[in-house]
Amino acid sequence: MKIQLWRESLAPYHLAVEELVVKFNHIINECRESGVYSPIEAVQGRVKKISSILEKAQRKGIALNEFTEKLDDIAGIRIICQFVEDIDKVVQLIRSRRDMEVVSERDYISHTKESGYRSYHVNVLYEVYTMSGSHNIQVEIQIRTMAMNFWATIEHSLRYKYQEEIPEKLAGRLSAAAEAVLALDCEMSAIRDEIVDAQQLFQEKASVVADI
Numbered sequence: 001m002k003i004q005l006w007r008e009s010l011a012p013y014h015l016a017v018e019e020l021v022v023k024f025n026h027i028i029n030e031c032r033e034s035g036v037y038s039p040i041e042a043v044q045g046r047v048k049k050i051s052s053i054l055e056k057a058q059r060k061g062i063a064l065n066e067f068t069e070k071l072d073d074i075a076g077i078r079i080i081c082q083f084v085e086d087i088d089k090v091v092q093l094i095r096s097r098r099d100m101e102v103v104s105e106r107d108y109i110s111h112t113k114e115s116g117y118r119s120y121h122v123n124v125l126y127e128v129y130t131m132s133g134s135h136n137i138q139v140e141i142q143i144r145t146m147a148m149n150f151w152a153t154i155e156h157s158l159r160y161k162y163q164e165e166i167p168e169k170l171a172g173r174l175s176a177a178a179e180a181v182l183a184l185d186c187e188m189s190a191i192r193d194e195i196v197d198a199q200q201l202f203q204e205k206a207s208v209v210a211d212i
């Protein structure tokens with residue numbers, strides 16, 4: 001496929017990611033402005049690189065003219081939460097929205113992957129409008145805690161470095177690190193109220209200073 005054609009095919013995906021990042025960031029701002037705790041700490045978005053689309057399509061035996069239908073994570077949103085409990089709130093929020101339709105969910109938190117990967121995936125259909133009309137775009141929304149994100153980001157780079165063949169010893173250490181992440185998330189949940197209280201006080205102080 002020519003590069004211009006790739007650009008045209010991926011344009012609605014870029015639009016979907018841009019719009020969704022704005023919408024989820026708006027939730028953070030709305031919460032902050034009304035002094036309410038935000039279940040969303042941060043939002044990231046990306047469109048899969050052409051090389052990664054080609055690699056995944058080949059690995060899954062997907063023909064190039066089918067990739068927009070059969071690859072459901074070309075458009076990706078990552079929602080980072082502070083606490084495990086927030087993940088469920090974000091999932092409920094997504095399910096209740098009328099601008100996106102949930103088509104599937106994958107719970108890698110209750111069902112941790114063999115690698116140690118934990119995250120909640122919600123796949124949605126999201127409509128965007130471009131000059132060529134409307135497009136129903138598949139978007140994969142990954143929801144995870146800051147600790148889960150730390151682990152997944154590092155494991156992802158190691159997986160890339162070792163081309164999916166992470167040496168056994170290193171895999172063992174990653175597995176132990178995943179256990180530590182689980183323990184950290186539990187510990188933080190246990191003192192959640194204290195932390196949220198402290199953050200609220202800190203935010204109030206910061207806004208008083210800003211007003212002066």
Ligand code: 0O2
Nearest residue numbers: 048052056073076106113115116117121151152153155156
């Ligand atoms: P990238 O670069 O993040 O886009 P698969 O066949 O395993 O690739 P599938 O069946 O399409 O994936 O869906 P799944 O399991 O929901 O995984 C899709 C995405 O979840 C991956 O995208 C990763 O972002 C993340 N993920 C899944 N498993 C792991 C894991 O063990 N470790 C880490 N770090 N991330 C994981 P891509 O395309 O692999 O990568």
